[in-house]
Amino acid sequence: MGVEDNDIELKTRNCMKLCVNLLEISGIWYSGEAKSIARHLYNKFVVILAFVWAFCIYAKLYTSRDDFDELLDASPLLTAPTDSNNTTEIVRPLPIKVWMPFDQMVSPYYEFAYVFTTFCCLMFGGIIVTADVLFFVVMIYVTGQFTLLNDSLTNMKANVYKMFSNDHKNGDSFVIKREKSAEKVDQNISMAQLKIIHLEAEKYLRNCIKHHQSLIEKYSFNDLWSTYFFVECLTASVLICFLGFKAMTMDMDINLIKMLVYLLTVIFQLALQCAYGSNLMTESESVYNAVYSSDWYNQSNQYKQFARMMIMHAQKPVKIMAGRFGVMSLPLFAGMMRSSYSYIALLRQMQEE
Structure with a gap:
């Protein structure tokens, strides 16, 4: 059983090293204090895109402040499918509403537009899933490492005595008595043996300190994820606001179901990311109590x-x-949900006026 656990741990470490090496090769993430020009340009590019996107939304909100229907028509995501009273007109919908410099309803342009938009949706969905899965894998691994570190620190005494007894299992001078709930060392321990145990404990703690420092230094998430999660939270807050408002104004049909599924997906994604962030912060804070125990x-x-x-x-x-x-x-998630509800209520009031 111990060999299987070691194999699993070794494979997990190799997998994490592979992920880090791929990020380093791509120039996105460098461990330690090394700087990457590609990472710097990547962060600046994402920030510029985020601000341009936010400026466009603000500009549309400002120009459409007197016409609420125009605001809803600004985004194809928030508009319902157009019904045509002309029975002779053939409506050929696309997976998503896009503008193209040709008539999309005429063959073979329609087929090309349909394949192109479908491919873009699959690629975009794959990128989102890949980024989230990579984040979750790294978070689960690092959080688990902090959990193992806390367990090692809390059970330091028992682990040191166990290692010492294994090293001196052929001797008669050191005895460990097993009781019902814990291991208790025989009182007849010489000063020399006690000194050796203290030295083993110091070595044990130094290894824990090195592991703790490696977790903090090698997995510095802010260099890689800060810009990504800024854009993620900005996008999620706007989507939750407008999707929630649109769902409140739609009729009970298939479009409402699709809108609610999309809304719940955005909320679930944000909640899962915040939950993993809270778990990491909680486990890293527990190192303080583990050392004291x-x-x-x-x-x-x-x-x-x-x-x-x-x-x-x-x-x-x-x-x-x-x-x-x-x-x-999780407090950030709760705050964003409260803010989104406030904005939905404000949009509802604007529509009624």
């Missing part, structure tokens, strides 16, 4: 100094920033 008061002065340094270092948890939106966490 590691029986430090019965250890050497060197161990106490190491524990003090690790506690000070663990007081700053690992966070995933979303730009100006703040930290990716």
Whole structure:
């Protein structure tokens, strides 16, 4: 069973190294303090696109402030399919409403437009799913590493005694008595053995400190995900607002079902990302309590100094920033949902007026 666990852990580490190497080769992410021109240009490009997109939305909101129907017609996503009273007119819908520099309803342009829009939808959906899956895999791995680190620190005493007993299992001077709930060391331990145990505990804690530092340094998420989640939160807030408002004004038909499915998908995606961000922050904060629970008061002065340094270092948890939106966490999700509801109520009031 132990061999299988080691194989699984080794394969997981190799998979994570492969993901990091792919990101480094693409120039998007460099571990440590190394800088990447490609990553810098990528971040600047995404920020420029986000601001241009936000400016276009603001400009349309401002120019359509006196005509609410014009505002709804601005986005094909928010408009219902057009019904034609002319029975001789053939309506050939596309998967999504797009503008093209030719008549889309005439063959073979219609077939080309249909294949092109379908391909774009599949590619765009694949990009979103791939980015989310990569984020979730990295988050699950790093959060699990923090969980294992906390467990190792909390059970430091038992693990050190177990390693010591395995190294001296042929000797008669060191005995471990198993009781009902825990392991208890025999009171007849010499000072030399106690010194060896303290040295093993110091070595054990140093390894935990190195692992903690590697988790913080090698998996610095803000360099890669900050811009992405800023755009993600900005897009999700606008979509939740307009999709929720449009769903409230639509009739009960198939279009309403599609709109609600899309709305729930956006909310679920944002909630899942915030939940993983909260789990990472919680597990990284738990390192503080795990060190304090590691029986430090019965250890050497060197161990106490190491524990003090690790506690000070663990007081700053690992966070995933979303730009100006703040930290990716469940409180951020709740705040965005409240803000979206307020905007929906405002749009509803504007429509009634």
